[in-house]
Amino acid sequence: xxxxxxxxxxxxxxGLIWGLMAIGVYITYKVxxxxxxxxxxxxxxxxxxxxxxxxxxxNVWVSLLVATxxxxxxxxxxxxxxxxxxxxxxxxxxxTQLALYSVxxxxxxxxxxxxxxDKYPLLVSLRNVKKMPIFQNTIFVSALFCIxxxxxxxxxxxxxxxxxxxxxxxxxxxxxAQGINTKRNIVIGLMxxxxxxxxxxxxxxxxxxxxxxNMGRGAIVIGLAAVIIGTxxxxxxxxxxxxxxxxxxxxxxxxxxxxxAVICMGFDSDLLKMLSAVVVAxxxxxxxxxxxxxxxxxxxxxxxxx
Amino acid sequence: xxxxxxxSKTFYPGTxxxxxxxxxxxxxxxxxxxxxxxxxNGAGKSxxxxxxxxxxxxxxxxxxxxxxxxxxxxxxxxxxxxxxxFQDPMxxxxxxxxxxxxLALAARRGKLRGLKPGISKAERESYRELVASLxxxxxxxxxxxxxxxxxGQRQAITLLMSTLQRPKLLLLDEHTAALDPKTxxxxxxxxxxxxxxxxxxxxxxxxxxxxxxxxxxxxxxMSNGKIIYDVRGEEKQRLQVTDLLKKFEEVAGSxxxxxxxILG
Ligand SMILES: Nc1ncnc2c1ncn2[C@@H]1O[C@H](COP(=O)(O)OP(=O)(O)OP(=O)(O)O)[C@@H](O)[C@H]1O
Ligand SMILES: [Mg+2]
Numbered sequence: 292x293x294x295x296x297x298x299x300x301x302x303x304x305x306g307l308i309w310g311l312m313a314i315g316v317y318i319t320y321k322v323x324x325x326x327x328x329x330x331x332x333x334x335x336x337x338x339x340x341x342x343x344x345x346x347x348x349x350n351v352w353v354s355l356l357v358a359t360x361x362x363x364x365x366x367x368x369x370x371x372x373x374x375x376x377x378x379x380x381x382x383x384x385x386x387t388q389l390a391l392y393s394v395x396x397x398x399x400x401x402x403x404x405x406x407x408x409d410k411y412p413l414l415v416s417l418r419n420v421k422k423m424p425i426f427q428n429t430i431f432v433s434a435l436f437c438i439x440x441x442x443x444x445x446x447x448x449x450x451x452x453x454x455x456x457x458x459x460x461x462x463x464x465x466x467x468a469q470g471i472n473t474k475r476n477i478v479i480g481l482m483x484x485x486x487x488x489x490x491x492x493x494x495x496x497x498x499x500x501x502x503x504x505n506m507g508r509g510a511i512v513i514g515l516a517a518v519i520i521g522t523x524x525x526x527x528x529x530x531x532x533x534x535x536x537x538x539x540x541x542x543x544x545x546x547x548x549x550x551x552a553v554i555c556m557g558f559d560s561d562l563l564k565m566l567s568a569v570v571v572a573x574x575x576x577x578x579x580x581x582x583x584x585x586x587x588x589x590x591x592x593x594x595x596x597x
Numbered sequence: 598x599x600x601x602x603x604x605s606k607t608f609y610p611g612t613x614x615x616x617x618x619x620x621x622x623x624x625x626x627x628x629x630x631x632x633x634x635x636x637x638n639g640a641g642k643s644x645x646x647x648x649x650x651x652x653x654x655x656x657x658x659x660x661x662x663x664x665x666x667x668x669x670x671x672x673x674x675x676x677x678x679x680x681x682x683f684q685d686p687m688x689x690x691x692x693x694x695x696x697x698x699x700l701a702l703a704a705r706r707g708k709l710r711g712l713k714p715g716i717s718k719a720e721r722e723s724y725r726e727l728v729a730s731l732x733x734x735x736x737x738x739x740x741x742x743x744x745x746x747x748x749g750q751r752q753a754i755t756l757l758m759s760t761l762q763r764p765k766l767l768l769l770d771e772h773t774a775a776l777d778p779k780t781x782x783x784x785x786x787x788x789x790x791x792x793x794x795x796x797x798x799x800x801x802x803x804x805x806x807x808x809x810x811x812x813x814x815x816x817x818x819m820s821n822g823k824i825i826y827d828v829r830g831e832e833k834q835r836l837q838v839t840d841l842l843k844k845f846e847e848v849a850g851s852x853x854x855x856x857x858x859i860l861g
Contacts, residue, residue, distance in 0.1 A: 447712075451705055454694075454715035458702050461691040468650070468689070469758070470676035470706040 295555040300420040300430060302551035303544055307433035308415070308495050309513055310543025313521070314440060315487035316514030317539050321522075322448070323460040323480040328384030329369045330488045330514060332391025333362045334507030337489030338496025339398040342406050351412055355493050362489020363482040365391060370478030395504055402504040406497070413497040429498065436494065437540045440487065445533040447483075456480055488514075509564055512571050517543035519574040598798045599626040599766055604648055604658030605822075618644035619655070620822035626766075631792055631799040633809040635841065636819035642802045643684075645819070646768045649800075651675040663765045677707030680759030680797075682752065682772040689755030692744030696735060696754060699743055700724045703758035727757060731787060749780035753787060760791050767792065769801040773808075785812070806838045820848045 312334060319327040337358040344354035365387055372383035396402065408416045415429040425431050447453045458466045459476040466473050488510070496502040521542025522535075529538045550567075554560055601624040607617045618641045626632060636642050648655050649662075651672035659668045662678045683689050690699050701716035701724075721739065729736040731753045735746070743751060752772055759767060769788065773781035789812060792799050803809050809816055816833050818826035818841070825848055828836065 449715050450712045451710035451715050452712060454698060454702060455705075455710045457694060458691045461693045462688070464683075464688050465691055466702075467672045468676055468679075468681045469702050470673050470708075471702070471710070472671075472673045 292555075295552055298551050298555065299548065301417055302547040304415070304417070304420045304429045304433055304498065305495075306544030306547035307430065307437055307540065308491055308498060308543075309547065310517055310540030311433070311437050311440060311494065312488050312491035312510065313514040313517035313539045313543045314437070314444070314536055315484040315491065316511065317518050317536065318444075318480055318484040318487070320515065320518060321460075322457055323477060323484075325373075325380045325460070325477060325480070326384070327366075327369060327481060327484060328381060328511055329365055329387045329391070329481070329485055330384075331507045331510045332388035332395065333365045333485045333488045334492045334495070334510035335395045335502065335504060336365060336391055336398070336507075337362050337492030338502035338506060339395050339404070340489070341493035342404050342496050342502040343398055343400075345406060345411050345413075346404065351414055351497075355414075355490060358493035359486045359490045362492070363486035365489070366481035366483070366485030367478060369485070370481040373481075374474035374477055392504070399502060399504070403501055405501040408500055413500075415494050415498045416500065417498055433494065436490075437537075440490075441533050441536045441540075444536060448532055452479075509567070512564075512567050513543075513546065515575070516546050516567060516571050519571065520545050523574065523577075598628045598630070598663055599624070599649075600659075600661040601625070601649070602659045602661075604655040604660065606644060606648060606653070606655050617822050619648060621658075622823060623658075624817075624824060626798055626800070629796050629798055630815055631797075631813035632801070632815045632817060633813045634800060634802045634817050634819060635804070635806060635809045637845065640819040641822040642819050643770055644822070646681075646770050646800065646802065649766070650679055650681055650768060678765040680762075680764035680767040682755045682759050682767075682769050684771040684774050686748035686751040686755070686775055689758065690743040690751050693742060695740040696728065696743055696746075697721050697724050697739045699754060700727070700758060700761060703761045706762045727761075728754075731757070732783075747780075749776045749784060752776060752784050756784065756787060756791065760795060760797065763795055763797070765798065767797045767799040769799065771802050771804060774804060788812075806841050809841070810834075810836050810838070818844060818848075 312330070316327075316330060319325045340358040340361050341354045344357060345351060368390075369383045369387040372378045372386055373380055378386070406413070408418055415432050417429070419427060419429040423429070448457060455466065455471045456476050456479065458469070459471060459473045460480070463473045466476075492507065495506065499506070518539050519542070521538035521540070524542070524545075525534070525538035529535050550563065553563070553566070558566075601622065603621050603623055604619055605617065605621050606619040607615060609615050620641075622645065634642050634645070647653065649660060651667065651670060654669065659666060661667070665678070667675050667678070681689070691702065694702070697716060701720060704720065725736045725739055728739065733750055733753060735750060735754070743754060746754070756772070772788070773784050776784060785808060788801070791797070799813070801813065810833065814833070815827070815829035816836065817824050826844055
């Protein structure tokens with residue numbers, strides 16, 4: 292129990308950073324209805340770019356910005372693969388993700404690059420979760436990132452362009468009939484999403500004190516877990532878009548706190564990824580089961596050509 | 598207003614599934630024409646509308662809307678000229694967005710969508726009146742998600758959306774077919790009111806021959822991707838359902854007549 296309480300602040304900090312990442316997943320998965328696997332690559336790219344730039348002496352904010360931009364570039368590539376080359380969403384993401392593995396190695400020069408928190412002005416670090424003045428506390432800083440991002444996205448998705456993005460994800464046929472360029476919107480959404488993920492990755496690398504070629508592995512599953520946990524718990528009470536995004540962040544925190552509890556109870560940590568996959572699989576199945584076994588849904592065919 | 602010259606469209610060319618949906622079709626509509634379109638299943642009615650809307654590009658021929666050649670123009674750009682209501686009520690609206698948000702999307706058809714607010718207060722007020730004109734009581738549920746509405750209500754909203762920005766051409770593809778008779782009549786009545794109010798050039802597909810005769814100033818019948826019958830004015834008004842049935846039999850032979858054509 293003591294071990295768990297001791298580890299709790301760290302789990303919360305990690306949860307917030309991954310909650311930020313999950314907001315990116317929410318935009319593709321929930322808003323655009325596009326399961327984007329690019330993020331497994333981007334969740335390393337952002338960290339790699341940020342750490343390498345800081346090691347070269349660049350300002351931490353500039354490094355974060357560039358990391359975000361590189362993430363957006365990755366989203367752009369996936370978007371082009373899908374919209375201009377007609378490759379299905381999942382496969383487009385996987386192709387970019389694979390390519391990013393090489394890119395990430397080239398950025399870092401080797402598979403792991405460490406950064407010393409004492410020598411560099413890191414914004415977040417696992418050393419800064421306890422006994423720090425509030426403004427330098429990693430939990431506070433990460434939470435602030437989440438809140439600012441939610442505020443920006445709340446504004447954006449209320450604009451004409453943002454509304455057209457939501458419409459694109461909801462009903463592409465109707466969107467085109469209303470003059471919306473759905474392909475362009477998918478690309479924009481992917482860029483925003485991957486930019487956010489790369490930003491989270493940059494923070495995550497600072498937090499851990501290193502960037503590692505494997506740090507993005509399974510990121511999509513963790514992101515989905517946060518999205519699903521947040522949605523399931525809060526869907527009845529959080530109707531507003533900003534609150535929905537907040538729910539996703541809280542979902543990320545819950546995920547990491549539960550994970551920490553499971554570890555503290557002595558669960559074999561080799562099996563953690565499998566546990567995550569199983570939990571996400573079950574939650575993804577719930578809506579399907581509901582539809583098939585508990586309700587009779589009338590479907591109409593021939594949509595496009597009727 | 599609309600000039601269609603020798604358009605053709607073949608699906609799956611060169612395979613055993615090859616199907617010529619539109620066969621060297623030419624067609625002209627004057628400003629303010631309200632044309633009803635009938636024809637058996639697979640006659641190519643929806644294909645004609647899809648060709649005009651740019652759902653896919655035609656293999657041959659040209660389409661000119663009010664002087665603008667749109668033959669090669671992608672669907673979302675052409676939308677600036679067109680209003681569309683689909684047969685499936687689910688298809689015309691964004692279910693997860695509010696009635697007001699859907700209307701606001703439609704109000705920006707053909708315009709650049711930037712970082713201005715997606716919907717303004719004044720706009721919302723103006724939609725209240727507009728929605729009230731439908732007489733469905735939806736004006737008090739303006740922010741309700743469209744997914745919560747019935748099929749008829751959704752079609753009525755879609756109709757508003759398709760005409761909010763006055764389209765050069767209104768395309769209606771069996772837009773009352775999925776509704777119960779009473780709701781269908783109501784939506785059709787609303788259609789006529791809006792079309793007359795804004796003097797819209799309209800193309801309406803229907804399987805109901807009474808409706809086809811009673812509405813509009815011109816009627817065309819399609820078969821095998823061609824227009825095989827085209828009447829207007831007084832001649833159209835004198836038409837009886839039996840005349841149309843006879844026409845169908847002439848072209849199709851009674852054997853391939855679809856049940857849908859037999860009127861209830
Ligand atoms: N996207 C498509 N892909 C393949 N074949 C198509 C497509 N759209 C239409 N067709 C085919 O073209 C032919 C004409 O179809 P269309 O939908 O235009 O008929 P319709 O007159 O609207 O019939 P209905 O009254 O049943 O709606 C049909 O044989 C149909 O199978
Ligand atoms: Mg049809």
